[in-house]
Amino acid sequence: MRKSALVQRLEQYATLSAGERDALDWAERRETRVPAGERLLGRGENSDTLYVVQLGWFHAAIRLPTGARQILRFHFPGDLMGTSSIAWAQAVHDFTAVSDAIVSELSKVNLGRIFREQPRLAGLLYAMSAAENVALSDRLTSVGRMDSLQRLSTLILDVLARLRVTAGGVIDSFDFPLTQTDIGDTVGLTKVHVSRTLGKMEDLGLIQRNGKRVRVLDEARMIADTGFVDRYKEIESSWLAPPPT
Amino acid sequence: MRKSALVQRLEQYATLSAGERDALDWAERRETRVPAGERLLGRGENSDTLYVVQLGWFHAAIRLPTGARQILRFHFPGDLMGTSSIAWAQAVHDFTAVSDAIVSELSKVNLGRIFREQPRLAGLLYAMSAAENVALSDRLTSVGRMDSLQRLSTLILDVLARLRVTAGGVIDSFDFPLTQTDIGDTVGLTKVHVSRTLGKMEDLGLIQRNGKRVRVLDEARMIADTGFVDRYKEIESSWLAPPPT
DNA sequence: CGTCGCGTTGACATTTTTCAAAGTGGGTGG
DNA sequence: CCACCCACTTTGAAAAATGTCAACGCGACG
Numbered sequence: 001m002r003k004s005a006l007v008q009r010l011e012q013y014a015t016l017s018a019g020e021r022d023a024l025d026w027a028e029r030r031e032t033r034v035p036a037g038e039r040l041l042g043r044g045e046n047s048d049t050l051y052v053v054q055l056g057w058f059h060a061a062i063r064l065p066t067g068a069r070q071i072l073r074f075h076f077p078g079d080l081m082g083t084s085s086i087a088w089a090q091a092v093h094d095f096t097a098v099s100d101a102i103v104s105e106l107s108k109v110n111l112g113r114i115f116r117e118q119p120r121l122a123g124l125l126y127a128m129s130a131a132e133n134v135a136l137s138d139r140l141t142s143v144g145r146m147d148s149l150q151r152l153s154t155l156i157l158d159v160l161a162r163l164r165v166t167a168g169g170v171i172d173s174f175d176f177p178l179t180q181t182d183i184g185d186t187v188g189l190t191k192v193h194v195s196r197t198l199g200k201m202e203d204l205g206l207i208q209r210n211g212k213r214v215r216v217l218d219e220a221r222m223i224a225d226t227g228f229v230d231r232y233k234e235i236e237s238s239w240l241a242p243p244p245t
Numbered sequence: 246m247r248k249s250a251l252v253q254r255l256e257q258y259a260t261l262s263a264g265e266r267d268a269l270d271w272a273e274r275r276e277t278r279v280p281a282g283e284r285l286l287g288r289g290e291n292s293d294t295l296y297v298v299q300l301g302w303f304h305a306a307i308r309l310p311t312g313a314r315q316i317l318r319f320h321f322p323g324d325l326m327g328t329s330s331i332a333w334a335q336a337v338h339d340f341t342a343v344s345d346a347i348v349s350e351l352s353k354v355n356l357g358r359i360f361r362e363q364p365r366l367a368g369l370l371y372a373m374s375a376a377e378n379v380a381l382s383d384r385l386t387s388v389g390r391m392d393s394l395q396r397l398s399t400l401i402l403d404v405l406a407r408l409r410v411t412a413g414g415v416i417d418s419f420d421f422p423l424t425q426t427d428i429g430d431t432v433g434l435t436k437v438h439v440s441r442t443l444g445k446m447e448d449l450g451l452i453q454r455n456g457k458r459v460r461v462l463d464e465a466r467m468i469a470d471t472g473f474v475d476r477y478k479e480i481e482s483s484w485l486a487p488p489p490t
Numbered sequence: 491c492g493t494c495g496c497g498t499t500g501a502c503a504t505t506t507t508t509c510a511a512a513g514t515g516g517g518t519g520g
Numbered sequence: 521c522c523a524c525c526c527a528c529t530t531t532g533a534a535a536a537a538t539g540t541c542a543a544c545g546c547g548a549c550g
Contacts (some may be wrong), residue, residue, distance in 0.1 A: 048484075060382075062382060062383075062386045064386070064390060064391075064472050065472040066472075068390045069390070070382075070385060070386040070389045070390045072382045072385060072386070073382075083371075083375050083378070084375055084378045084379050084382065085375075086371065086372055086375040086481070086484070087372040087373070087375050087376045087379070087480035087481050087482075088476070088479075088480070088481050089481050092379050092382075092476075093382065107484075108484035109484050111484060112368060112484045112485045112486055113486075115364045115365075115367050115368045115371070115485070116364040116365075116486060119360045119361040119364060119367065120360075120361075122360050122364065122367045122368075122371070123357060123360045123367075125371065126331065126360070126367070126370065126371055126374065127331055127332040128332070129371060129374045129375060129378065130328050130329055130330070130331045130332050130374060131332045132378055133328070133329045133374065133377060133378055133381065134329050134332070134337050136378060136381040136382060136385060137305075137307060137315075137317045137318075137329065137337075137338065137381060138307075139385060140315060140317060140381060140384060140385045140388060141307045141309065141315040141317070143385060143388050143389045143433065144315045144388045144430075144432070144433030145309060145313045145314070145315050145430075145433060146309075147537075147538095148537080148538075179495085179496065179497090180496075180497065181496085185389075185390075187389070188388065188389030188390060189538075189539090190538070190539055190540080191496090191497085192497095192498085192499090192538090192539075192540080192541095193537090193538055193539070194497095195496095195497060195498060195499085196498085196499085196538095199498080227309050227310040227311075231333070231337075234333075235332035235333070236331070236332050236333050236334050237332075239293075239331070239353035239354050239356060239357045240357045240360070241357055241358075241361060392505075392506095393505080393506075424527085424528065424529090425528075425529065426528085434506075434507095435506070435507055435508080436528090436529085437506090437507075437508080437509095437529095437530085437531090438505090438506060438507070439529095440528095440529055440530055440531085441506095441530085441531085444530080444531095456515095491550105492549105492550095493548100493549090493550085494547105494548090494549090494550105495546105495547095495548090495549105496545105496546085496547090496548105497544105497545085497546080497547105498543100498544080498545075498546100499542100499543085499544080499545100500541105500542090500543085500544105501540105501541090501542090502539100502540085502541085502542105503538105503539080503540070503541095504537105504538085504539070504540085505536105505537085505538075505539080506535105506536085506537075506538085507534105507535080507536070507537080508533100508534085508535070508536085509532105509533090509534085509535095510531100510532090510533090511530100511531085511532085512529105512530080512531080512532100513528105513529080513530070513531090514527105514528080514529075514530090515526100515527095515528090515529100516525100516526095516527095516528105517524100517525085517526090517527105518523100518524085518525085518526105519522105519523095519524085519525100520521105520522090520523085520524095
């Protein structure tokens with residue numbers, strides 16, 4: 001069996017013991033393919049399970065009564081999806097595959113078991129949840145207090161930073177599988193304004209586009225202009241005791 | 246010794262065992278008074294401890310290089326503050342007392358001990374963190390996809406819902422200790438526009454103001470207009486096993 | 491070949507910001 | 521007790537950013 005993406009993620013932050021790895025392997029079930037564009041879980045549906053992204057992108061979104069949509073967050077391989085619904089019996093957000101994807105399930109009950117038997121894993125998951133919190137805070141700051149160009153810059157820098165974690169090297173271009181409507185729903189702009197602003201960013205020499213591919217040309221200027229901070233490089237776990245042996 | 250507000254909060258979600266209560270009492274240290282307007286912790290400062298709000302309001306904020314500020318979240322009694330910084334050695338946000346307040350400290354190391362010895366508490370804290378994520382998501386949705394009137398409505402409804410949790414009854418007015426600059430920094434508007442929009446809400450008969458006091462007159466219409474969902478009523482914890490005895 | 495989703499562009503409308511000034515009220519020192 | 525001050529709120533007019541509506545282009549796909 002392939003090593004779970006969640007195990008790989010956690011191993012970036014701490015060395016896992018065999019027992020910890022086994023506990024995760026045991027808890028994850030039922031790998032499922034999800035084709036691009038398909039919704040994995042809709043708001044209001046019962047949710048007694050979480051999902052681990054093994055491959056591909058997802059997004060989490062809320063839909064307003066008016067039909068408007070806010071995309072809250074993207075989920076990459078190794079992310080635990082659906083934690084936001086853990087405190088309620090029904091899902092709070094929609095989860096939709098942005099690209100062809102594979103997930104495995106981790107039931108809430110099994111998560112409870114991990115909390116009981118593998119306290120350090122629990123702590124790491126807690127830290128990941130806190131990191132998610134900060135990512136949302138950064139997006140909120142961007143949407144609440146920046147203009148359109150800065151919002152798109154932070155989005156691109158953010159995606160770049162997250163991809164670099166798994167890519168293992170420094171990348172400066174990537175495939176951006178979102179439509180401009182999706183992008184607008186992420187940063188709080190209209191698709192029309194997204195189109196104009198991306199055009200302007202190209203004119204300014206900040207980025208270069210080729211179909212769905214985006215190349216970042218002047219990362220330094222984009223960072224200076226937005227105050228972007230890459231928070232994905234590390235997470236602190238020294239407050240957690242070493243694992244049981 | 247007074248019962249910790251965190252214990253009270255958790256007891257709303259699950260019946261705590263004596264061992265769980267003791268573990269929390271033991272972990273919390275050093276109550277401190279914080280006068281209104283004082284900053285408890287600034288971004289970038291070392292943070293090896295979390296804070297439990299015992300009394301009063303705080304807000305968590307980010308400051309941009311430009312000087313702009315985004316207020317991310319308000320913390321009420323029973324909230325665990327600083328969890329967002331748990332994955333980093335330095336604080337990520339500023340925490341400022343909105344009103345005169347009292348906090349106690351809960352060091353990260355003691356939190357680690359709770360995770361090891363009281364797995365169900367760990368699970369409850371995880372659920373609280375997930376709930377915090379959802380609250381941020383709701384704010385992001387409001388700022389990203391609603392106009393000024395709706396943003397202010399959701400803010401007022403949100404504060405109202407959170408105060409009702411502790412007030413124990415249905416309240417329809419409350420003291421709002423924020424300046425209009427603060428409010429604007431919360432919902433992504435200028436103080437000038439906040440002033441205008443609050444005036445309009447009064448004209449429309451949605452609210453009524455008296456100094457710093459706000460009375461909600463037409464909650465039904467505000468809810469219908471925003472799709473607001475009160476998520477503070479309950480949190481699910483049935484995926485957690487009963488506490489050790 | 492036609493259709494459909496997506497991106498682009500233009501003209502115009504609306505919302506929100508900016509800048510400036512005046513009003514208000516609570517607190518403080520004389 | 522009064523006068524002043526300071527932070528905050530309110531108001532107006534003009535500017536800027538963003539949204540809306542509509543048309544067109546383009547490529548993928550049946």
